[in-house]
Amino acid sequence: MSIRSRAIRGAERCYSLNVILSCMNSDYRQLIREHILDTDTFIRAVFSGEQKGASVPWVRVVVRPVELKGQVHWQFSYFDEKKDITKNYLDEAASKLNELLAFPFRNIFIESGAGNIQVNFSKKGKPLLSRSKPSQSVTDLSHDRHKDRLLHEENAAPFLQAVGILTQDGRIKADMRRKYKQINEFLRLVDETASFSAWAGSPIRIVDFGCGSGHLTFALYYYLHEVLGVDAHVTGVDIKSELMSRLRAKSEALGWDQIEFQTGYISDYQTDVPPEVVIALHACDTATDDALAKGIQWNSKVIVCAPCCQHELQAQLAKVELPDSLASVFQDGIFFERMGDILTDAFRANILRIMGYRTDVTQFVPIEHTAKNLMIRAIRKSQPGNEKWVEQYRRLKSFWGVTPYLERLLGEEYKKKL
Ligand SMILES: C[S@@+](CC[C@H](N)C(=O)[O-])C[C@H]1O[C@@H](n2cnc3c(N)ncnc32)[C@H](O)[C@@H]1O
Incomplete structure (x- = not known):
């Protein structure tokens, strides 16, 4: 019999759906242990309050499963009035849970795919158990939890809390949803190019x-x-x-x-170390x-940029005599500006390709958030000087009569390749 079925069978001995009954102390503890330690069904547990005349060192303790390095761990978040401490346990999870169960909490709530359990203690310290149907199916839950995000409430709670995205009780703050999405979109886009998991075992500098x-x-x-x-070493x-001083202090605080x-x-x-x-x-x-x-x-392996405002090329374009056939494109300031943006980024992508980088240009943040929403992603794959890219570059330059700033920056050794 699986732990889950045993938990349900155990639960049924004590109570039926939505019925409150009193239970032996040992029964409720065993039931809680089984529900929390069953990684197939466990969703979340909250321990809170104090039994009459007793004291507990935390206001609340939240336990949830998190996946770290491909393995399910149990994350214990201990909250007191001023701060919270989060620890992830694997082998020690059962003993940490026993420690928690030894404290006189007044309420214990377990959310599980096998059914929710609520334990409240009467004034006389008697445990009263109730059980309700699962609030979400386990399948829905795992879909909901991840939504294809690389960092989420389960695997990144300490980080998301440290940057103010996650509330103390583990929910994404309404006004931080955009940032949360942007972080995940950024990670997804960079990881698609860099394939970071392939670097495991060798140090990487970013x-x-x-x-x-x-x-x-x-x-x-x-x-x-x-x-x-x-x-990874990140600068x-x-x-x-x-x-920068604030960020240094923050990284120190995070250890x-x-x-x-x-x-x-x-x-x-x-x-000294590129x-x-x-x-x-x-x-x-x-x-x-x-x-x-x-x-x-x-000669970095991966280069990723999301360009911002671009004025340099526009200033060059303003001085160039353009063919009459393009007059409508430059009639309105906004077209002129956007043409400058497009050309600047097309030149950048072209130069990266000439330098041997397999390059793509994709949308970064949704257009409704900012018009500056392109990302250029490049990974070094071949020797510089591919003739096709060189030819394209030269024709574009000659058509527009401009010299990209990046070309001037690169210096003679690289300019020879363009
Ligand atoms: C719009 S913010 C973007 C911050 C961050 N990269 C992000 O996407 O959330 C641009 C940052 O670039 C910095 N910056 C602009 N020009 C810079 C330069 N030449 N050298 C170093 N930092 C620069 C600014 O100070 C600013 O903090």
Whole structure:
């Protein structure tokens, strides 16, 4: 008989659906243990309150299953008035649960695919059990939990709480849903190109240029270390020094020692150990080119950028005499601006292809959130100088009569290849 069937059989001995009965102390403890330790059906358990005249060191303890490095663990989140501590247990889960059951909590609620269990204690300390139908089927639940997200409430609760996305009781805050989606979309898009799980066992260095508030930098670090078990060293670089100090303090508080934040311009950034992965998301104007140039010159394996505002090429286009047949395209300022954006990114993608990177351009954040929603993803695959890409590049340059900023940045050695 499976643990689940035994749990149900045990439960039926004590009570029937939605009926409250009193139960022997040992029965309810055994029932709770069986429900929580059954990874096929367990959803969540909440221990809260204090029995009359007793005291418990936490306001609430929440237990939930989480998948870490491909294995289901039990995550215990201990909440008191001021802070919370989250621990993930595998082999120790049963003994940690026994410790919890020894405390005089007033209410215990178990949500499970095998049925929900509520235990409340009377003023005299007598356990009263009730049972209700499962609120969701286990199939629905696993679909709901993951929704194809790489970081979610189950595998990333400590991180999502640390960046203010998840509430203390494990729900995504309404005003942070967009950020939550953006983080997951970013991870999915980068992982599709970099295939990070293939790096497990070999260290990987990543630089995130123009990291700003660091949400995505931290997310990437957490995903690599805690979910995939990749030995990644991540550096965030930004010109905002106060922000970098705050992010350093945050990473120290989290105890994450393989992530660092440096203040400075992308163009000035130097390192003795070139990173395998270069990222630049919405770094302003030519800062994206600074990042791309660094990645190409370091021969980084993966380069990913989401361009932001682009003015440099527009200034060149404004001086060029364009064919009359394009007059309508440039009649309205917004067309002119967008044409500048498209050309800038087309040149960037073209240069990456010439340098031997298999490159694609995809949508990053949905268009309703920002018009700056492209992502250029590149992975080094071949030798530089493919004639097809060189030819395309030269024709585009000659048609528009412009020289991309990235070409000028790259320096003579690389310019010869274009
Ligand atoms: C729009 S924010 C994007 C932040 C983050 N990458 C994201 O996508 O959430 C752009 C960041 O790039 C930084 N930045 C712009 N130009 C830079 C440069 N040349 N060197 C370093 N940081 C730069 C800004 O300070 C800002 O924090």
